[in-house]
Amino acid sequence: MQLFECQNCGQTLHFENRSCERCGHRLGYIAARQTLAALRPDGDVWRPLDRPDTAYRFCRNVEEDACNWLVPAGGPAYCEACRHNRTIPNLSSTSNLARWRRVEDAKHRLFYSLLQFGLPLATRADSPEGLAFDMVADPEDPDAPRILTGHASGLITINIAEADDAERESRRxxxxxxxxxxxxxxxxxxxxxxxxxxxxxxxxxxxxxxxxFGDERDDYAEALQRHYRNGPPSDWADRFISAYASSHPWEDFAETWAHYLHIVDTLGTAGAYGLRLRPEVAQASDLSTRIDFDSYTAGGVGALIEAWMPLTLAVNSLNRSMGLPDLYPFVLSPSVITKLGFVHDLIRSAQETGIQTTNAAESAERRLAPA
Structure with missing residues (x-):
C-alpha cells in the first residue's frame, strides 16, 4: 500500500483517511488515478485540488461512513469496490454498522490490489458469475444455522462477525x-x-x-471431510503454505493466492516507507534487503521472495520484542515458492493478454437488502 500526500499542505496521508489532520481538507480516493485527493466543494460536486477541471461525487456508501472513494460526477452511484456489493447487513443495528465498516475497510484494501494488478472485475450486471459480495450477520435465533464465509460462482459471502476481534480470535x-x-x-x-x-x-x-497444485477433480466435499477428520499430512509444511491448503488443490490455490497478495502489498508498503535492512552482524547477507522496486510490477517472483524473506525475519523479531506473535508465521518452502510463481505468472498473463478491469455501469437496481 502506497503512502499519499495532501495536495494542499503536504501532510502524509493514509489510505483510509477521510480528512487531512493538518489542514482539514476533505479527502477522497480516486481509483483510476490511484491517488487520495484533497478536495474543495463546488455546489453538489467535489473538485481535486490538483485537477480542478474534474468533478466527482462520493460513493453512495459515504452516507454510512463505509467508503471514502470518489466516482465521476454524473457516473455510477457506487465506486469500483462498492458496486460489487449484493447484500449488506441490517444497519439499524449499531453493532452491524460498526462491523460492516470494518469489513468495508478490508474489502477496499482488497480492491486496491485488484485494481493495481488490472485484473478483470465484472459485476453481476455484467455476467451471471460476476464478482459479488454478501456481507451478512448470523441470525438472532441461536438454533439457526450460522453464516459461513465462502465462495460460490463469483459470490463471496462474509460473516460480519469476523470483524469482531474477540470472535475472530476465538474462531482462529x-x-x-x-x-x-x-x-x-x-x-x-x-x-x-x-x-x-x-x-x-x-x-x-x-x-x-x-x-x-494437483488435480482439482478430486471430490471436494470428501477432501474437506477427510481433512477435518484426519488433519493435514505430516509433511504438509514441506509442500503447502498452510495446513488448510493441503485439503484440496482449490484451497491450496486460494491460500497461495492470498499469500501472494499479502507479500506484494506488504512489500509495497515497505517500499513506500523506504525500508532498508542492514543487520549489524558479521555474516548478514541473507538478512539484508533494499525494497526499492514496485512490487506490483515485479518481473519475477524471485525478486519478491528475495525481499520478503529478510523483511519477515525482521518484522517477526520486532513483534517478539513487543511480546507479540510473529506477524508472518509461515514458512515458504521451495514447493510453496513454485506455487507463488504460478500465481505471479497467472496475473502477468492476464495483464499481457489484455484483460482489463471492467468498470460496469450502475445496475438498474442494486439489491442491498437487510440480512
Whole structure:
C-alpha cells in the first residue's frame, strides 16, 4: 500500500483517511488515478485540488461512513469496490454498522490490489458469475444455522462477525489456525473467483495448475471431510503454505493466492516507507534487503521472495520484542515458492493478454437488502 500526500499542505496521508489532520481538507480516493485527493466543494460536486477541471461525487456508501472513494460526477452511484456489493447487513443495528465498516475497510484494501494488478472485475450486471459480495450477520435465533464465509460462482459471502476481534480470535483458536484476518478472508475467497476466471477455462493454464497444485477433480466435499477428520499430512509444511491448503488443490490455490497478495502489498508498503535492512552482524547477507522496486510490477517472483524473506525475519523479531506473535508465521518452502510463481505468472498473463478491469455501469437496481 502506497503512502499519499495532501495536495494542499503536504501532510502524509493514509489510505483510509477521510480528512487531512493538518489542514482539514476533505479527502477522497480516486481509483483510476490511484491517488487520495484533497478536495474543495463546488455546489453538489467535489473538485481535486490538483485537477480542478474534474468533478466527482462520493460513493453512495459515504452516507454510512463505509467508503471514502470518489466516482465521476454524473457516473455510477457506487465506486469500483462498492458496486460489487449484493447484500449488506441490517444497519439499524449499531453493532452491524460498526462491523460492516470494518469489513468495508478490508474489502477496499482488497480492491486496491485488484485494481493495481488490472485484473478483470465484472459485476453481476455484467455476467451471471460476476464478482459479488454478501456481507451478512448470523441470525438472532441461536438454533439457526450460522453464516459461513465462502465462495460460490463469483459470490463471496462474509460473516460480519469476523470483524469482531474477540470472535475472530476465538474462531482462529478453535480451528487451529496461526493467522486469521478480515483482509485474509477477502484475499482467499477472491482467489477462488480468479481460479474460475483465469484458470478453469484455459487449457494450458489448467494443465500447469494440475502439475503444480494437483488435480482439482478430486471430490471436494470428501477432501474437506477427510481433512477435518484426519488433519493435514505430516509433511504438509514441506509442500503447502498452510495446513488448510493441503485439503484440496482449490484451497491450496486460494491460500497461495492470498499469500501472494499479502507479500506484494506488504512489500509495497515497505517500499513506500523506504525500508532498508542492514543487520549489524558479521555474516548478514541473507538478512539484508533494499525494497526499492514496485512490487506490483515485479518481473519475477524471485525478486519478491528475495525481499520478503529478510523483511519477515525482521518484522517477526520486532513483534517478539513487543511480546507479540510473529506477524508472518509461515514458512515458504521451495514447493510453496513454485506455487507463488504460478500465481505471479497467472496475473502477468492476464495483464499481457489484455484483460482489463471492467468498470460496469450502475445496475438498474442494486439489491442491498437487510440480512
Amino acid at each position: 483458536e478453535g480451528m487451529g489456525e496461526v493467522y486469521r484476518t478480515l483482509l485474509g478472508h477477502f484475499r482467499h475467497e477472491v482467489g477462488h473467483y480468479y481460479w474460475d476466471r483465469l484458470v478453469r477455462d484455459d487449457e494450458t493454464m489448467l494443465a500447469r495448475f494440475r502439475r503444480t
